[in-house]
Amino acid sequence: MRVAVVGKGGAGKSVIAGTLARLLARRGRRVLALDSDLMPGLAYSLGADPPAMPPLLDAAEKGEDGRWRLKKGIGPVRAVRRYATPAPDGVLLLQLGKPAADGLPPIMGSLNAFYKVVHRIRGADAFRDWDIVADLPAGPRQTAFDWAPYADVFLVVVEPMWKSALTARRVARIARAQGRAMVLPVANKVTGGADSQRVEEMLGEPLFASLPADEAVAEADRLGVPLIDRAPSSPAARAIEAMLEALGREQTPAR
Amino acid sequence: MKIAVAGKGGSGKTTVSGTLARALARSGHSVLALDADANPMLGISLGVGPEETDRLLAVRQGVDAGETPHEPTTEGMVEAFGTRAPDGIRLVVASRIDSVAPGCQ
Numbered sequence: 564m565r566v567a568v569v570g571k572g573g574a575g576k577s578v579i580a581g582t583l584a585r586l587l588a589r590r591g592r593r594v595l596a597l598d599s600d601l602m603p604g605l606a607y608s609l610g611a612d613p614p615a616m617p618p619l620l621d622a623a624e625k626g627e628d629g630r631w632r633l634k635k636g637i638g639p640v641r642a643v644r645r646y647a648t649p650a651p652d653g654v655l656l657l658q659l660g661k662p663a664a665d666g667l668p669p670i671m672g673s674l675n676a677f678y679k680v681v682h683r684i685r686g687a688d689a690f691r692d693w694d695i696v697a698d699l700p701a702g703p704r705q706t707a708f709d710w711a712p713y714a715d716v717f718l719v720v721v722e723p724m725w726k727s728a729l730t731a732r733r734v735a736r737i738a739r740a741q742g743r744a745m746v747l748p749v750a751n752k753v754t755g756g757a758d759s760q761r762v763e764e765m766l767g768e769p770l771f772a773s774l775p776a777d778e779a780v781a782e783a784d785r786l787g788v789p790l791i792d793r794a795p796s797s798p799a800a801r802a803i804e805a806m807l808e809a810l811g812r813e814q815t816p817a818r
Numbered sequence: 819m820k821i822a823v824a825g826k827g828g829s830g831k832t833t834v835s836g837t838l839a840r841a842l843a844r845s846g847h848s849v850l851a852l853d854a855d856a857n858p859m860l861g862i863s864l865g866v867g868p869e870e871t872d873r874l875l876a877v878r879q880g881v882d883a884g885e886t887p888h889e890p891t892t893e894g895m896v897e898a899f900g901t902r903a904p905d906g907i908r909l910v911v912a913s914r915i916d917s918v919a920p921g922c923q
Contacts, residue, residue: 702856726868733857736917
């Protein structure tokens with residue numbers, strides 16, 4: 564499966580993406596995890612090293628026409644082989660990386676390279692049998708600008724609060740307008756059935772899954788370690804696993 | 819004073835901004851609250867209301883649509899595209915990403 568996890572900041576996207584990626588890898592799948600956030604967090608939720616510099620910094624060059632392009636010989640396969648970071652259970656993590664104190668201009672190359680690589684991954688034979696789990700930055704921007712063209716599922720993560728629900732509505736609307744992927748709303752940090760119902764009312768549609776509020780998630784985040792290592796049998800970890808089962812069932816008839 | 823609030827998603831930028839703005843307004847300042855997030859939610863923390871916040875016209879989209887007459891000055895744009903929030907605050911939403919946006923970014 565090819566999943567892009569989207570939603571408002573703090574909704575729990577990275578924990579969900581990291582846990583899904585690790586669970587898929589443990590089932591024997593080859594998993595590529597993608598973090599296209601300029602304020603990256605997926606490495607911590609996966610248990611990988613955050614890179615010192617944006618890994619794809621030297622993967623692109625500016626042509627004579629002033630446009631960025633991938634350097635000769637760098638396609639999606641080589642980009643992943645050369646620039647991805649190994650994570651536990653055999654997951655490979657390709658990260659956009661973050662700007663230094665001098666801001667965005669010095670890393671425009673890696674931004675462009677990452678965008679081009681994910682677009683080439685979409686149709687690449689070499690990745691046909693891979694699962695992809697992507698952690699997109701907060702808000703609608705990258706969904707609107709087609710940063711997850713490979714996705715066949717958008718998981719829209721929403722907390723039981725208005726700011727989160729309005730963001731989820733917007734991101735879901737944009738993803739559906741693209742018409743390429745299933746768009747599934749997932750409530751997170753839910754403290755009971757009434758919470759789930761409130762989220763459904765705010766969204767105006769039924770939830771695909773509800774994940775519980777769980778102190779184990781906050782604890783793993785405080786420590787900067789994966790939930791699946793810190794508390795594998797916590798309610799949240801079990802709920803993410805159950806959601807993965809449901810995702811598998813959702814996808815089987817379509818294939 | 820002019821304050822910019824920055825930080826990671828979910829860390830509480832909007833709540834801090836909204837509360838600062840309300841506190842300043844209540845102590846007698848004229849306050850312009852500027853929502854520069856492309857996913858603008860400041861209206862909620864200011865007390866404009868969730869659904870109303872979702873419908874606020876953003877300057878960028880308002881200018882592009884060309885349906886709102888305004889003076890081509892900062893003051894004119896705040897006047898034309900701003901919203902009244904509690905305690906006399908003027909809220910202006912800079913831009914909102916609300917649809918598929920092909921091409922450059």
